Amino acid sequence: MKALNNFLTIYSMNVRQAWFHRRAATASVLSWAIRMGLTILLYAFIYQLRNGQAVNGIDFKIAASGMVLYAIVLGFGYRDLFKTINREFKSGSIEAWLNKPISYIQMKVAESFGKNIPVVFGLVGAAGLFWLLSGQFPLVDDIWLRLFAGVVLLGLGLAIATLLYALVGLSVVWLQEATPIYLILDKTIMIFGGAFIPIGFFPGIFRLIGESLPTGAAIYTTQIFYPDLFTNLPRFLATQILWLGILAYAVTVLSKAANRRLTVNGG
Amino acid sequence: MSDPIVQAKGLHKSFTYQKRSKGLRSWLKADYATIEAVKKIDLTINPGETVAFVGPNGAGKSTTIKMLSGILAPTGGHIRVCGLDPLKQRRELSYKIGCVFGQRSQLLPNLPLRDSLELFGKMYDLDQATIDKRIEELSDIFALHSTIEQPVRQLSLGQRMRGEIAASLMHKPTIVFLDEPTIGLDVVAKRSLRETLNNLNKSEGTTIFLTSHDTGDIEALAERTIVIDHGTIIVDESTDHLRKKFLNKKHLQIDFATKPEKHALADVEIRIQGNTLNATIDMTKHDINEVLHALLKLGIVEDIQIQEESLEEVILSIYESTGKKDESAQ
Numbered sequence: 265m266k267a268l269n270n271f272l273t274i275y276s277m278n279v280r281q282a283w284f285h286r287r288a289a290t291a292s293v294l295s296w297a298i299r300m301g302l303t304i305l306l307y308a309f310i311y312q313l314r315n316g317q318a319v320n321g322i323d324f325k326i327a328a329s330g331m332v333l334y335a336i337v338l339g340f341g342y343r344d345l346f347k348t349i350n351r352e353f354k355s356g357s358i359e360a361w362l363n364k365p366i367s368y369i370q371m372k373v374a375e376s377f378g379k380n381i382p383v384v385f386g387l388v389g390a391a392g393l394f395w396l397l398s399g400q401f402p403l404v405d406d407i408w409l410r411l412f413a414g415v416v417l418l419g420l421g422l423a424i425a426t427l428l429y430a431l432v433g434l435s436v437v438w439l440q441e442a443t444p445i446y447l448i449l450d451k452t453i454m455i456f457g458g459a460f461i462p463i464g465f466f467p468g469i470f471r472l473i474g475e476s477l478p479t480g481a482a483i484y485t486t487q488i489f490y491p492d493l494f495t496n497l498p499r500f501l502a503t504q505i506l507w508l509g510i511l512a513y514a515v516t517v518l519s520k521a522a523n524r525r526l527t528v529n530g531g
Numbered sequence: 532m533s534d535p536i537v538q539a540k541g542l543h544k545s546f547t548y549q550k551r552s553k554g555l556r557s558w559l560k561a562d563y564a565t566i567e568a569v570k571k572i573d574l575t576i577n578p579g580e581t582v583a584f585v586g587p588n589g590a591g592k593s594t595t596i597k598m599l600s601g602i603l604a605p606t607g608g609h610i611r612v613c614g615l616d617p618l619k620q621r622r623e624l625s626y627k628i629g630c631v632f633g634q635r636s637q638l639l640p641n642l643p644l645r646d647s648l649e650l651f652g653k654m655y656d657l658d659q660a661t662i663d664k665r666i667e668e669l670s671d672i673f674a675l676h677s678t679i680e681q682p683v684r685q686l687s688l689g690q691r692m693r694g695e696i697a698a699s700l701m702h703k704p705t706i707v708f709l710d711e712p713t714i715g716l717d718v719v720a721k722r723s724l725r726e727t728l729n730n731l732n733k734s735e736g737t738t739i740f741l742t743s744h745d746t747g748d749i750e751a752l753a754e755r756t757i758v759i760d761h762g763t764i765i766v767d768e769s770t771d772h773l774r775k776k777f778l779n780k781k782h783l784q785i786d787f788a789t790k791p792e793k794h795a796l797a798d799v800e801i802r803i804q805g806n807t808l809n810a811t812i813d814m815t816k817h818d819i820n821e822v823l824h825a826l827l828k829l830g831i832v833e834d835i836q837i838q839e840e841s842l843e844e845v846i847l848s849i850y851e852s853t854g855k856k857d858e859s860a861q
Contacts, residue, residue, distance in 0.1 A: 266656070273653045277639055277646060284641035284682075360635040362602045365625045365654060523618070524604040527546055 278378025293386030341380030349433030457483035583753030689720025
């Protein structure tokens with residue numbers, strides 16, 4: 265309970281701080297909106313070539329909406345966690361936070377989510393505008409149930425992604441330079457999250473492998489409009505819970521080991 | 532007498548780093564070297580003390596302070612701070628200590644200073660009424676009333692540093708570790724901060740443990756000075772005693788009515804410029820009375836000044852006496 269209170273306190277202070285970063289947040293929303301728009305145009309071109317026929321059961325509305333959801337998920341800014349840990353370790357400013365009554369990782373997660381919440385709201389607004397103006401919202405069956413499942417998958421997905429980036433961030437204590445690992449992780453999440461091609465387009469076994477990796481599990485949210493969502497949902501949830509447990513354990517163990525191994529300038 | 536607030540025995544820290552080596556061999560097998568940053572030091576600090584921990588760059592000051600505050604894990608030895616093991620009981624210890632690293636900021640840059648103080652108060656489980664009261668107290672001690680509503684990024688360096696220290700004191704720690712707290716401050720801000728820290732030590736009985744390169748900090752703040760070099764404590768004395776013990780030289784300036792005559796004092800460093808004579812007397816070799824007596828015979832005296840060595844010179848002479856001058860200059 266105390267940990268949650270501390271998390272919420274730091275989160276809310278950083279939400280207040282975010283107002284001062286409003287220009288950067290606006291630029292971030294715009295860049296994502298442009299990227300979203302361009303990818304959706306490409307999808308539209310592919311579907312036009314196929315005379316509007318679905319690919320692997322995924323029609324244009326679902327593919328475009330997957331892209332929109334992907335942008336919203338990334339708007340939470342969990343990728344910043346690695347950058348923050350990496351920067352603070354290299355500059356030595358990590359030392360200012362290690363003697364506080366809250367874990368360093370927890371503090372940085374709260375900071376990261378707090379600072380990025382305006383971007384999330386901006387992207388939700390942009391998504392709403394896109395659906396409203398284009399009329400491409402996939403009014404599939406059980407939409408409310410799907411949205412509810414989406415919220416659960418999003419929550420678990422954010423936790424997994426946060427732990428993954430924290431894990432890579434902590435590796436800097438041993439590697440001194442963890443950017444290559446970060447890039448591999450980041451690009452894998454992009455590939456299996458649907459940043460370029462919707463995962464529904466992937467060949468069966470490739471899709472299964474991708475979804476079974478923690479990088480894939482981090483971003484199941486993009487599949488909430490897929491026809492096979494409810495068939496896959498138990499597997500998705502089980503995979504996410506499994507990875508959550510493994511990663512939480514790994515981060516706990518690695519944090520303790522990092523504490524013992526840490527060196528900062530002047531010591 | 533109460534228990535020591537800091538007790539370290541055989542405290543040791545070594546680091547390994549990868550050595551750069553040439554050729555294919557370095558790809559296959561890395562070579563490592565070890566640096567002994569702190570070498571089995573013993574340290575005891577009592578509640579309410581103001582202690583300066585000084586030494587040249589790379590002497591082991593920051594490493595020691597980071598081990599005492601639970602940031603770094605010692606390679607060996609035993610530490611107790613406020614009766615707790617800093618590494619194993621880091622969270623419990625965080626409620627009893629405050630830390631300020633002169634070159635790091637823990638304040639929220641875009642929000643008013645008050646928000647940062649509130650954040651720290653909440654982090655340390657204080658209720659809102661206690662937080663408000665404590666902010667008032669600290670605003671009085673640190674003269675923050677005019678700056679508390681300003682965004683931190685708009686504060687001057689001196690104001691920000693007072694804010695940093697105030698934030699670290701929100702939870703009324705029993706000891707505060709200050710690593711180079713006056714670094715980069717101008718003389719006015721330094722003086723103000725030193726006075727504030729003295730007030731804090733007197734009014735709240737907070738133990739102050741500071742590292743600094745500025746001997747002014749030591750003279751103004753510390754009752755006790757510990758000098759560390761190459762990871763070993765070479766001096767641990769009261770600051771007054773340190774000055775007396777290592778004060779070997781006196782600087783003498785005599786203004787004569789006319790250019791002074793030649794002198795016959797061996798081993799006394801004398802410079803004559805116009806009518807003024809400057810002499811540096813090594814007290815271990817000469818008696819001041821004898822030197823003065825001899826010098827006063829050189830002409831009609833108009834004015835005379837005798838100055839003691841500054842603490843900076845005292846500390847420099849300590850480094851020199853341990854043969855570490857060259858390293859400290861690096």
